[in-house]
Amino acid sequence: MYERDRPIVYRGAVGAHLAAMMLLSTAGVLAQTVSITPYLSVTETLTNNVRLGSVDTQSEQTTEISPSVRMSIQNARLKTNFDYSLSRVSYAHNTSSDHNQNTLNTSGTFEAIEKWAFVDFGGTISQQTISAFGTQSTSTTAINSNQTEVSNYRISPYVQGRFGKAVDYTARLGRTLTSSDGNNAGFNTASTNSTVTLRNASAFKNMGWTADMSRQQAGYSAGRSAESDAMSLGLTYTPNPHVTLSANRRRESNNYTIEDTQSHISSNLGLNLSWDSLQIAVNQQSQASSSISLNWLPSDRTTLSASSGKRLFGNTHNVNGSHRTARTIWTFSDSKDTSITPSQNNRGSLGNAYDLFYSQFAAIEPDPTARAQMVTNYLQTNGILPNTTVVNNFLTSAVSLQHRQDLSMALMGVHNTIVFLVTRTENSRLDTVSQSIDSLTSANMVTQQGFSINYTNRLTPRHSLGIVLSRQNTSGDIPVQDNTLKSLNVNVSSKIGKNTSTTLGVRRVMSYNLTNPYAETALTGNLNVQF
Numbered sequence: 001m002y003e004r005d006r007p008i009v010y011r012g013a014v015g016a017h018l019a020a021m022m023l024l025s026t027a028g029v030l031a032q033t034v035s036i037t038p039y040l041s042v043t044e045t046l047t048n049n050v051r052l053g054s055v056d057t058q059s060e061q062t063t064e065i066s067p068s069v070r071m072s073i074q075n076a077r078l079k080t081n082f083d084y085s086l087s088r089v090s091y092a093h094n095t096s097s098d099h100n101q102n103t104l105n106t107s108g109t110f111e112a113i114e115k116w117a118f119v120d121f122g123g124t125i126s127q128q129t130i131s132a133f134g135t136q137s138t139s140t141t142a143i144n145s146n147q148t149e150v151s152n153y154r155i156s157p158y159v160q161g162r163f164g165k166a167v168d169y170t171a172r173l174g175r176t177l178t179s180s181d182g183n184n185a186g187f188n189t190a191s192t193n194s195t196v197t198l199r200n201a202s203a204f205k206n207m208g209w210t211a212d213m214s215r216q217q218a219g220y221s222a223g224r225s226a227e228s229d230a231m232s233l234g235l236t237y238t239p240n241p242h243v244t245l246s247a248n249r250r251r252e253s254n255n256y257t258i259e260d261t262q263s264h265i266s267s268n269l270g271l272n273l274s275w276d277s278l279q280i281a282v283n284q285q286s287q288a289s290s291s292i293s294l295n296w297l298p299s300d301r302t303t304l305s306a307s308s309g310k311r312l313f314g315n316t317h318n319v320n321g322s323h324r325t326a327r328t329i330w331t332f333s334d335s336k337d338t339s340i341t342p343s344q345n346n347r348g349s350l351g352n353a354y355d356l357f358y359s360q361f362a363a364i365e366p367d368p369t370a371r372a373q374m375v376t377n378y379l380q381t382n383g384i385l386p387n388t389t390v391v392n393n394f395l396t397s398a399v400s401l402q403h404r405q406d407l408s409m410a411l412m413g414v415h416n417t418i419v420f421l422v423t424r425t426e427n428s429r430l431d432t433v434s435q436s437i438d439s440l441t442s443a444n445m446v447t448q449q450g451f452s453i454n455y456t457n458r459l460t461p462r463h464s465l466g467i468v469l470s471r472q473n474t475s476g477d478i479p480v481q482d483n484t485l486k487s488l489n490v491n492v493s494s495k496i497g498k499n500t501s502t503t504l505g506v507r508r509v510m511s512y513n514l515t516n517p518y519a520e521t522a523l524t525g526n527l528n529v530q531f
Helices: 013-023 258-269 275-282 353-363 368-381
Strands: 008-011 033-047 060-074 078-091 099-113 117-129 147-163 167-180 189-200 207-220 226-240 243-254 285-299 302-311 314-324 328-339 400-412 416-429 446-460 463-475 483-495 500-513 518-530
Touching (some): 060 368, 078 368, 099 147, 099 368, 243 302, 353 368, 353 416, 353 446
Antiparallel strands (some): 008 033, 060 078, 099 117, 147 167, 189 207, 207 226, 226 243, 285 302, 302 314, 314 328, 400 416, 416 446, 446 463, 483 500, 500 518
């Protein structure tokens, strides 16, 4: 059935089986409604510096043709959103640089056995920065060797239920695959995380208990594998419905920081021991530790959670808070812990416009699938391109320690929305034995800090104005590694028909560093047709 004001809708068995094959390759899903929206986007870009060079700048006209499809399934057994586009990027003068780009945002949950067995799944494909010290850019079509396509897929089956009337249980197995395009296969990784959690089914005088076991394994294509095993016991105390206090005792073993152990044994024994001879003896280091946490829910509009603990490599913490009013959303997070995946842009990071609003709308919609649909609709309504870069991350190829702080505020009026973001991250290598090469190989600490302001204005029911202003500073151990990236994007979007819209924009980018400073000005025009 086709309706001009709404996406194509398939009902019954045909739509159900189509969705299942595309997303889960699973038969027998009794879906009732599948919404599919195909669309086509054509973007023309005129830039005065396509290679982002400091000398001999080269002007270029770029054409980007992107057929895409959005799919939404919402029923009792399967809830998912799927947004994929394949872009052909063509250059008028540098035809040898023509290439394809993929973009994907998808997430969902499948209830395999009613109220017992479930499968969470998701995936992203996006353009990401390789090195923190290489050429930084906000454009996905610039000819930049420091940019690559990164795919991240995850699937996590789990079961949950109750033993008798006393114990609730959850057993989960998670698998995540991350791969980089072209010559950047050194950032490929596969990780598996398994957990079993037991907790009391009902509190006894506001007291409760938890017990869990977990195992995490991560294999890197350019380095050694990382493993971690942990067991913990905890007590919870809920003095009232709004406050929960927890204390945990944890026993963990991992091989993240094995180099220190090897050096210590060699120096004390006066022996020149090889890595192979010590691998079995010191592959795992163990330590018992404690942690405490607080969850405070003073109202439906305000949440605060905080935890603090100690692991083999040092202290960790995680603080998250959000508050919303009728017109504002405030969010804050401060975390310090390990980072396993090479790609830091996995729905927990603020890489592009989609990620920014996905994180911001968590205070409104906690369900990931419903939130993804909300973000997609919001970006489309306000003429915001999902891949507009907000903050550049970089790829890692071994276990690292990340301290990250984000503060954002959204002011949402009837016709205007302003989102302020301030962010800071500190990354250092934990696994100093690994032979893999990334930004943390040449710097003990990589610090990135910056801000962005995203402003949208619905000028009329058919026209909107968008402005994105951002600045990011990156620093390493020596001055030659430091760089600053400033950008300003201004665009005007117009709806010229029920299913057609256009966007005209201009951007100005300035990069300051000792090796390749550059400036770029570009004009863009986009035509989007929904079928």
